[in-house]
Amino acid sequence: MNDLLEGFFEECEELLEVLGDGLDAMAAGTADDSTINAVFRAVHSIKGGAGAFGMDVLVEFSHAFENVLDEMRAGKLALTPALTALLYQAGDHLNSLVEASAAGGATTSDSHHDLIRDLKAACQSLSEAQDTALEDDPTPEDFGFMPLTIDLDGPDEAAVEDSPGTHYEIRFAPHAALYELGLEPVLMLRALHDMGEVDVEATCDRVEPLKSFSSGEADILWRIRIKTEVPRPELEQVFEFTRDLCDLDIFEIDDVSAAAEPEMTADQSTPVPKVTKQVAPGPLSTSEPMASATTQRAPGKSRKSGRDTLRVELDRVDRLVNIVGELVISEAMLRQSMSDPEMSSNSSAANAMAQLKQLSGELQESVMAIRAQPVRGLFQRMSRIIRETTRETGKEARLVTEGDATEVDKTVTERLVDPLTHMIRNAVDHGLETPDAREAAGKPRIGTVSLSAAHRSGRIQIQLRDDGAGINRAKVRETAVRKGLISASEDLSETETDNLLFMPGFSTNDSVSNLSGRGVGMDVVRSEIQALGGRVSIASKAGEGTTFTISLPLTLAVLEGMIVSVAGERLVVPTTSLRETVRVSEASVHLFGQSERVLAMRDGLIPIVDLGERLGFRASVDVQVDQSLLLIEADSGRRVALAVDQVFDQREVVIKGLEQNYQQIPGIAAATILGDGRIALIVDTDQMIPQGPAVTEQSDAGARHGDLTNA
Amino acid sequence: MPEAAQKLSADKREIVSFTIHDQAFCIDIGHVLEIRGWTPTTALPHAPDYVNGLMNLRGTVLPVLDMSQRLGLGKAEPSARHVIIIVRPDDMTVGFLVEAVSDILTVSNDEMTPTPDVNSAETKSFVEGIFTHGDQLIRALDVRSIMPAQSDIGTQ
Known part of the structure; x- marks a missing residue:
């Protein structure tokens, strides 16, 4: 793929994100004119790019899509739930078309044509609807989506307060090319009309008499006077697509009468449906998370801010991250080597050292922040998955997201796509009941899958919750026994039963649908999350649903x-x-069996493993009184006490992979470099936990590990 | 020592020679990144006996191979006089722990004589040939075959 094309697809990704955001806002009723404009521009730009690359299928579809959006933009098409659904469907289809084009080429299908037909139908129904709208007074219900909830802290509002009702004069002289491209001044005038009081004058001096009139000529000059609270950039935005296609002058007219006019007025006699603006405190407070999300997103929406970003190859950032990591280590080494001599703490060198430490710390933080990305894009993909899955299963579900502005390392978001996709499919396919069953259980027909992200004590926590039937533990158990994963006599706690889902080759659904059970099991989900340094746990309540909690490190580069x-x-x-951590001298250690030792804690006996012995650093030793025990608990709830000789301090270490120059070592997760330049190995605590017969890891590492513990 | 800029004809090559237990060995200079003094390494669990440990090369973690042990000459007792040759034949970077680096020589390929038929398995698999330099025999090592075998790691 050449650079241009690659750039186009990259841009498409961003545009599709804007599109998704906009559609979400429309569905949530928080959309305003600029949202619809943004969505329109996104689709329009995709169409433009696709046209340049000759992707006809993409052009054809985005054109149909764009037309609908254009009508909406002009305020002629009201957003109904049916239309929202259609737009979502169109958005999803556009997504898959772009993906297909990137993969080699999009092809048309029946659904493709159906969708285009539906989009066209949506436009056509408009003309009929408009006739009626002319006669009847548009009732607010007809435009249920239109009441705008204005975010009180939003930038728009602030701008409005700065310039209450400014007079502008716009001179607009379209070139012939504008008409050739099918752009329509009327639509622009309408858009202006929505912004405030408009007085339009058309100068027709140059228009030829009818005899010699040619429709392709651009002879009409428009002079528009507008009094509006809308800031100037938004006015300019109306003419965005006409740039270079017209002569445009916008200037402010100083008018004293334009002083304070608090309410924006719209001409009642206009055929264009009136947009009622409400500053409604009610919706704002009830949709708190949504409102705050919009606030954070607002800067991204404005057209100008797009130019403040820089597209950089990931490689370069990674190199920077690496170098900064080295710098931090070197700084620590330098500090350590300078600390011992009789250097006074307020000497200039010590001061410079302290400054260096702070700077390198800040540098590291800022560099890490470059890689951080909001999880919004990831969550958006998931709402696509929900829609796909519900279509295929015939279940009804909606996705509620929370905290989608939470930032995570780019690699983490990328590598979470597959596991999350699978979990969402599972949630709908296995978790949620059919609409009828839900109704019978006294639940709303539409199931809710919620996806939330939040920072929790230096980690990212992602929760996936469904309000389905919960895990059928009896069935899980039965399946596990049938598949020989556990023996029938085994007594498992609820958590242990739930964790059976993560075992390789486990699938409870009677009929393996084409959704779940695509060969990716929950075991793969778990190992992928573990590979990211994360953990996943399940909590389930019969009849109330299941919650999966994924906890991930903020970055893959540093670990506490x-x-x-x-x-x-x-x-x-x-x-x-x-x-x-417990000191052996203060703990009650008991001999158990021949050489096994256990630690008696308040809530049970915990096996003791000597870390040195386990890693093969020394032969079997008795647990010494001066040793310390580190109590480790795995996600499965299994625990082990690691005996170590000495415990030093707790600190952040930079993770260095071993795979590149060596290979993964059993019991070791990675390495790091300590302040003195020496390498220390990072223990893989999960592998330290003796695996009981109940949950036997079937991976190589697990098998090897089992041998070692038995040896 | 030859000038670095010297053009080598196809059958010439530059080698780095070093000693282990009074025996001279050499490797192709193309594989060598740099030569460093000995620094203490970090022990690796479940590692083959010829892996001395891990070292930190300006932030890169790499394993150090005890060449003495690898060539079947017994475990080295690293001291401050020991040297680590950093080699990177392919995608893997490792350090070779040797007693001392002696010289950088230009030799021609036809000076190399095949490895004599000796009993030592290590010698046979790792030595690709022998150069005669003055009265000294320099054993040319096949760097790629010396690299830690994946099967050796993690199974012991």
Whole structure:
């Protein structure tokens, strides 16, 4: 793929995101004119680019799509639930067309033509509807979507307060090319009309007599006087697509009478449906998360801000991240080597050192922030998945997202797509009941799947909740027994039963639909999340639904760990699964069996594993009194106490992969470089946990691990 | 020592020679990134005996191979006089722990004589030929075959 084409698809990705945002806002009733404009522009730009590359299918479809949006933009087409659904469908289809085009070429299908027909129908129904609209007074119900909830803190509002009702004069002289491209001044005038009081004058001096009149000529000059509260950039936006196609002058007229006029007035006699603006505190407070999300998004929406971003190759950023990582380490090394001599703490060198430390810390933070991206794009993809899945299963579901402005490392969002997709499909396919069953259970017919993201104590927590039937534990158990994953006599706790879902080759649904069960099981989901340094846990309540909680590190580059020493080697134990540290002298350690030792805690006996012995650093040793025990708890709830010789401090360490120059080592997750330049290995705590017969990992690492513990 | 800019004809090559237990070995200079003094390494669990540990090369973590052990000459006792040759034959960067680097030589390929039929398995698999330099025999090592075998790692 050449650079141009690649650039186009990259841009498409962004445009589709804008489109998705806009559609969400429309569906939520928080859309305003600029939203519809943004959506229109997104589709229009895709069409433009596709045209340049000769992607006819894409052009054809985006054209039909754009027409509908254009009618909406002009205020002629009201947003009904049916239209919202159609727009969503069109948006999804556009998404898949772009994907197909990127993959090689989009082809038409029946659904493609159906959708184009539907879009055209939506436009056509308009002309009929308009006739009636002319006669009847448009009732607010007809335009239920239109009442605009204005975000009180939004930039628009602020701008409005700055310039209450300014007079502008616009001189607009279209070139012939404008008409050739099928642009219509009337639509622009209408758009202006929506913004305030408009006085239009057409100068027709140059228009030829009818005899010699040619429709292709651009002879009409427009002089528009407008009094509006809308800021100037939005006025200019109306003419956005006519740039270079007309002579345009917009100037402000200083008019004293234009002073304070608090309410924007719209001409009642206009055929254009009146847009009622409401500053409604009610909707604002009830849709709190939505409102705050819009506030944060608002800067991204404005046309100008697009130019403040820079597109940089990921490679370059990664290199920067690496170098900064080295810098932080070097800084720590320097500090350490300078700290011991009799250097006074207020010497200039010490001051410079302190400054260097702060700067390198800030530098690292800012560089990491470059890679951080809001999860919005990821969540949007998921709402597509929901719509697809509901269409295929005949179930009804809506996706509620929360915290989609939460920022996560780009790699994390990318690598979460597959696992999340699978989990969402599962939630709809296995989690939610059929509409009828839901009704019978006294629940709304439409199921709710909610997806939320939030920062929780230095990690990202993503929750996927459905209000379905919950996990059928009896069935899970039965399946596991049937598949030989557990023995029939085994007694499992609820958590352990739920965790059976994560076992390789597990599928509970009687009929394997083409949605779930595509060969990707929950075990793959879990291992993918683990590969990102994350954990996933399930909570389920019969009749109320299931919640999956994914906890991920903020970045893949840094990890919070406890520095310990074992057999003269320093190691890092990640604090994520660390629950507690106990000194052996203060703990009650019991001999169990031949050589096994257990730690008696308040809530049970925990096996003790000597870390040095487990890693092969030393032969079997007795647990010494001066050792410490680190209590580790896995997601499965299984626990182990790791015996180490010494516990040092807790700190953030930069993760260095071992795979590149060596290979993955059992029991070791990665390596890091300590302040003195020496390398310390990061312990993979999950592998330290003895696997009971109930949940036997079938992966190689697990098998190997099992051998080691038995040896 | 030859000038770096010297053009080598097809049958000439530059080699780095080093000693282990008073025996001279050499590797192709093309594989060598740099030569460093010995720094203590971090022990690796479940590693083959010829992997000395991990070292930090300006932020890159790489394994150090005990060449003495790898060539079947017994475990090295690294001291401050030992040297680590950083090599990168393909995508993997590793350090070779040797006693001392002696020279950089230009030799021609036809000076290389095939490995004599000796008993040592290590010698046979790792030595691709022998150069004679003065009264010294320099064993040319096949760097790629010395690299840690994936099967050795993690299974012991």
